[in-house]
Amino acid sequence: MLQISSWMDSRSDFRVSSSDHAARLDLIAKVHERNVQKAETFMAKLQSYGLPVDPHSFNEMMKLYIATCQYEKVLSVIDLMKRNNIPRNVLSYNIWMNACAEVSGIASVQLAFKEMLKYDMVEVGWSTYCTLANIFRKYGLNSKALAYLRIAETKLSSTRRLGYSFIMTCYGAMNDRDGVIRLWEASKSVPGTIPAANYMTAISCLIKVGDIGQAEWIFGTWEAECRKHDVRVSNVLLGAYVRNGWIEKAERLHIHMLEKGAHPNYKTWEILIEGFVQSRQMDKAVNALKKALSLLKSCHWRPPLELLEAIAKYFEEQGSVDDANRYIKVLQKINLTSLPMYKSLLRAYINVDIVPPNIPQMIAEDQIDMDEEIHQLIVRASKIDIKGNVLS
DSSP states (O other): OHHHHHHHHHOTTSOOOHHHHHHHHHHHHHHTTSOHHHHHHHHHHHHHTTOOOSSHHHHHHHHHHHHTTOHHHHHHHHHHHHHTTOOOOHHHHHHHHHHHHHHTOHHHHHHHHHHHHHOTTOOOOHHHHHHHHHHHHHTTOHHHHHHHHHHHHHTOOSSOOTTHHHHHHHHHHTTOHHHHHHHHHHHTTSSSOOOHHHHHHHHHHHHHTTOHHHHHHHHHHHHHHOSSOOHHHHHHHHHHHHHTTOHHHHHHHHHHHHHTTOOOOHHHHHHHHHHHHHTTOHHHHHHHHHHHHTTGGGOOOOOOHHHHHHHHHHHHHHTOHHHHHHHHHHHHHTTOOOHHHHHHHHHHHHHTTOOOOOHHHHHHHTTOOOOHHHHHHHHHHHTBOTTSOBOO
16 A cells, blocks of 8 residues: 555556645554654655645645654654644644653643633533543543543544544543443434444443443343443453453353354454463463464464463473373474473473473574573483483
């Protein structure tokens, strides 16, 4: 997409709009991993051509600065927009207020908001009041934050769902159970089918405020109305069960979803692996990891290193050198080995008095730095003779 955008920009027979330029900035941020320099170069090129005349490209640039914690540069972009009479929209002001909060505090946020209120071209809606609520919450001013959220509620549309989940999330962050439930009930009055994402938000927020029972009730409502069992919804509840140490309950939910025809994704297996490791059901953890690794070709997910190392430790404790060796070779293929895993592998061989393979070479191939402990383990392993005796 970025190559197509660049080609269009280079062709004189294509008329590229400001929104096209904004889209290209967004692509630069995604494709080049938030490469600020490339985005700044592109913006300088636009300005040299006398473009853009609307806020979209400026907003994308400010979003990039926020994402890379360069908050002062956001303020510079706002100044540039003012000097060049570029109109600010709602997003411009919301980004500006977030940057003000990081750079100079609440007073500057309030000044930006006052300017926004005076700017007739901008309609202040729920997103701005959510922005203010989050800022005041971070400063510990919860009463003010809650007041802004109540105003945000009055700005919601009765025909569009956009906004309900955002405000619900804000109430969840403030541990306000009543606010979460109120927004959920209000959202149900909006015409049309409730999307799975909205159910996920409601369930997640209720878990956050400690009401798992109500979260389960909403999950049951979703099940009764859904056409297809989407594991992304059940994963939210599955994660809560595991975090609370309810592995049996998590397994029952997992089996239930399988019976309903759901297809576990990488997150499902990651949650279950964590639960099995916590409950020391390591055989189940290993089986779940095998199923998770089978999905790697279709996603960019990688298992958390601490879970992988826990399984390596299990093979060490079991004295399963063959399993331990096969395990680390599988992880080598996907660049997921670590020094603690190799230590576990060496200890597994030492514990059963078997000479290990050329582990230093494997470590070198994986470009892992060795420490003193691994050197000592290698020395110990090398002193085992072919009969399994430790040489002096």
